[in-house]
Amino acid sequence: MRSPAAALGATATLADNRVGQAFSRLDGPAIAELSAQLEVEARSRRLSYWRDEVAEPVRVLPRPLVALHEQLSYARYAAFTVQYALKRLPQMYVTDPAVRALFNLTDEEEAWLRECWTPAHRDVNPLFGRIDGVLDFATPNWRESLCFLEPNLGGIGGLHMIPTVDGIVADVVVPRLAAVAPGLRLAANVDLRDLLAQELVDHLELIGRSGSRVCLVEPKYSGYGPDEQAQLADYLRARYGITVMHADPAELHMSGNEVTYDGEVVDVGYRDYTVLDLVELASEGVDVTPMRTLLKENRMVSSIAAELDHKSCWEVLTDPVLSLRHFGAEERLVFRRHVAWTRLLADRRTTLPDGTEGDLLEFVRRGRERLVLKPNRGYGGEGVKVGPTMNEGAWSEAIDRALADPDDRWVAQDLAKLPTVSQPASDRDGGNRHDERFFAVL
DSSP states (O other): OOHHHHHHHHHHHHHHHHHHHHTTOOOHHHHHHHHHHHHHHHHHOOEEEEETEEEEEOOOOSSOOOOOOOHHHHHHHHHHHHHHHHHHHHHHHHHHHHHTTOOOOOHHHHHHHHHHHHHHHHOOOOOOOOOOOEEEOOTTHHHHOOOOEEEEEEEEETTTTHHHHHHHIIIIHHHHHHSSSTTTTOOOOOOOOHHHHHHHHHHHHHHTTTOOOEEESTTTSSEEEOOOOOHHHHHHHHHHHEEEEEEOGGGGEETTTEEEEEEOSSSSSOOOOOOOHHHHHHHHOOOHHHHHHHHHHEEEESSSGGOOTTTHHHHHHHHHHHHHOOOOHHHHHHHHHBBBOOOEEESEEEEESSSEEEEEHHHHHHOOOEEEEEEEOTTTTTTTTTTTGSSSHHHHHHHHHHHSSOOOOEEEOOOOOEEEEEEEEEEETTSSSSEEEOOOOO
């Protein structure tokens, strides 16, 4: 007898196949027309990425990923379980030397952490993050395929892009599919912007702040990266009628005991800025007291806990001694099922993926086919070494360089299988159609 999870996976597979069959009825010219319309919508809805102060439209792929409500509910349960565990990392950091040894904060970062992690934060600790991972919904073993790879606990990308893409696909693609496949019912996922708004409102109520003036803080004059927070501010103002400011940290000031932007008091902030970024700003002469004040007074989302989103925090969750010391049975079950085995690279003994204790470096050196190496604090895939794509000599050299890296510590992590999705495309002249394969991550 199939398990309920396997039955859900079979249903999702059928739904995904129906979407694929619907796209198979669209020829090359129809796909070309659809792609052109998607680009027009991306431009009109300000779905942009800045490169050297030039806004480029983000490509919208036409075929949506299909998931059932029950599958999304389970994925959210697992993600929130992990995120709730990560919210408690600062308390573990200051009280448990074994946890503290897994992180490489600078002296300045540690000073900020200890000043801004207060008893109030232990009770109310806002994190609005994203847990990166993989999940193949369209397979009977979809639940077992869920694997969390690394945390992103502050300043997450996609708050404007993801719901905007969902809206474009719902408005442009879904009607086309319905025309060739009557009865196919697809709906957009939950809007991340609304989730952020609820997080901000709830946090204001929890800390007893009577105002509702929100400030989105980012390096807004950098001229590089996704163009999101200005659009996010417009959305929140229009939908909720609240005061939403959009500031660079250098534009915030202290007026008495209050943080202000352009003369307006800030009640709560949402930041796309790390403490390391703020330390660098301070070295350039920028007064970062307003940012420090918002963090210390628990009026910033995400809180100072976001500074511990190093990849090595996965070791806290997957090491049996540390997880037993700090987490409950249900949490540990989620970690065992869905958090990738990850260890801070060093010459030491540790628990290996099979549950036995062994020499970490020896395991990593002979485990090339099943492992990746990652800079502990890197992002965007920079520097990642995928074992199966390298020969033994290159893998050994990568390990040695990682151990000797003066700027960052590295982690070894179990290799996760990345699901792929087939996307319809057409030739440049809009003639013959073909399929392109993409990796799907969440």
